[in-house]
Amino acid sequence: MSYRRTSTGVNFRFTLDVHLCSSNPFAVASSGMFVSLSAVMLKLCEPFLDASLSKRDKLDPRYVLQGGRLDFSGLTAVFATSEELGKWVDSRNHSRAEGYRQIQQFGEQEEMRRLQAEEASTSMMNSSQSHPLRNIASAIDSMKFTFICECFFLTARVLNLGLIKALSDFKSLLQKLSRRKDDLAALKNMRGNGAPPSIEQDIIQAEAVVEQLSQDRLCYDSQLLKDLDLLQEALSYYRLMVVWLTGLVGGFHMPLPVPCPMEFASMPEHFVEDAMELLLFACRIPKALDGVNLDEFMSFIVMFMGSPHHIRNPYLRAKMVEVLNGWMPSKCTSPTLVSSMSSLFEGHHLALEYLVPNLLQLYVDIEFTGAHNQFYDKFNIRHNIAELLEYLWGVPSHHKSWMQVAVREEKGAYLKFLNLLINDSIFLLDESLKKIPELKEMEAQLADTTAWSRRPAQERQERERHYHQQEHIVRIDMMLANEDVKMIQYTSAEITAPFLLPEMAERIAAMLNYFLVQLVGPQRKALSVKDPEKYEFRPKELLAQIVNIYVNLDRGDSQGIFARAVSSDGRSYRDELFTEAAGLLRRIGSLPMQMIEAFELLGAKARTQAQEMMDAEAMLGDIPDEFLDPIQYTLMTDPVILPSSKTIVDRSVIQRHLLSDQTDPFNRSLLTVEMLIPDHELKRRIDDYLASHSKK
Structure with missing residues (x-):
């Protein structure tokens, strides 16, 4: 950060040279300095952060576009591309901005001349009165911004480079510390049994790294976690930010205007992202959200998380879901916060109407993000959405909203949601079940300590590392798959019509048949591992859920569509599997007898349908x-x-x-x-x- 004093006052110009920062940290302001500056700027903002936000009309979006004290031109906009922004900005604004810069330059020249020849200053000032720039100054009077406006936007950039950057660094530090601790534990496990001579030196070096990172963590703890006043002042500031941004699209009203107003579309993306990052951090700190008004934040998130036509970046909208996930009452750390969050979710008027539809829409939108790792990112994002949806299903008002969406979008957005839910379930379960036999084989090798100790140390290290990696992957995949199957289970108990559409019935039937084969077919013994719980693999519970889905869909089907779809699956349908599964469920007692009998009845229906289809094929002969x-x-x-x-x-x-x-x-x-x-x-x-x- 550099300061430049002129005759018109102090001009702040903030620059961030990424290459300079990475190569020479001593050439730029420290993180600590910017956090302190963040605190100072928030104090300057305090007078206009009142509960009613009465000064928000002083904030002018033109400040971002005109390039006064701050240059926002290189920042990613929340929706507009640089080409769209260039076409939209009025040419008069460019001329006025240029005039403003000319006024500044002329003022500097005048000040220098005055210092060099004080006796001539009077004549110089008189001549300036007739200088052509006077007309320019008169023409750009309308571009002068209030102190509140300038202070607001200065604070936005300072927080982005200061407090919010420090929170990001802290998060990275915690992740790095966790990885180094895992590395240290792996090194210690290699002691003995033919370990290389350098192992002790490697352990000493790893311990030193962990110690240094732990000290760094304590420094962040003392600065960020203990200063609740700073966090709450920043939350007050971002409350004004989201209220003001929403005002650019007409206020807290739905539906949002289309096309997106350029005043909103042109705002820097980090205005929104920083607010979400702070909310994410605060919800993990005890008492940080105590007494904080979150109504406007909830409104903002509900309005924009499902709208790719207003916030282009899908990851930013996904971050909004992450915030809501952190607000769920089950994740709150105090009884007071549990009560306030329950009220927020269950009594917020916009949330009651739009939260579930927008979550379902984002579930679909996140399928294609444009990023190179979009395939794996979507599972993490949908995990947050799935947890939220499960909570909302149990809230009567949100449950009603969900049912309405399912009817209204039966052949539209809701059908796409179900299709992706089934896709994810198939992929995650299939990947997990394929890896479990490999893990079982590795477990057997580790159990034979005599044979294992004879292997070279490097081979053991590599195989153990691979084993733990696969173990982690299976655990995550199974956790996500369990969520997806559970969602199909509880929704299919009340919403069956979309599953029975021609384009969906065979798809869901094929999925259920395939996993029935895996769980009760001849190869099920390959899935028997020493401790399935550590992989989040609970085969008895999974079988009960799948059978539950079978029964739910059959009960909602009055035309035999589902039984016909089950029997037409040439890949996985086996009549004997229904008998085998029913017998297994009776032995383990994980389902009511009435449901097991309903499942057996479906098996009989499918058997009849299969015979009828065989007869029909024989009758039709060779079809043209x-x-x-x-x-x-x-x-x-x-x-x-x-x-x-x-x-x-x-x-x-x-x-x-x-x-x-x-x-x-x-x-x-x-x-x-x-x-x-x-x-x-x-x-x-x-x-x-x-x-x-x-x-x-």
């Missing part, structure tokens, strides 16, 4: 190729034409594809459900073919 779906090679019942490739497919098959990928599978051009063209002539011929063969 033109009547077969080109993707699944099954008889089409509702043929449609894809407008781009002109390929004819079955409607249910292509709709299932479009839930995950809105492109034509034959040429990758854009395709939506609305673009499908019914082939009435082909459908008539298929119906005639079926009718003629049914008479034989």
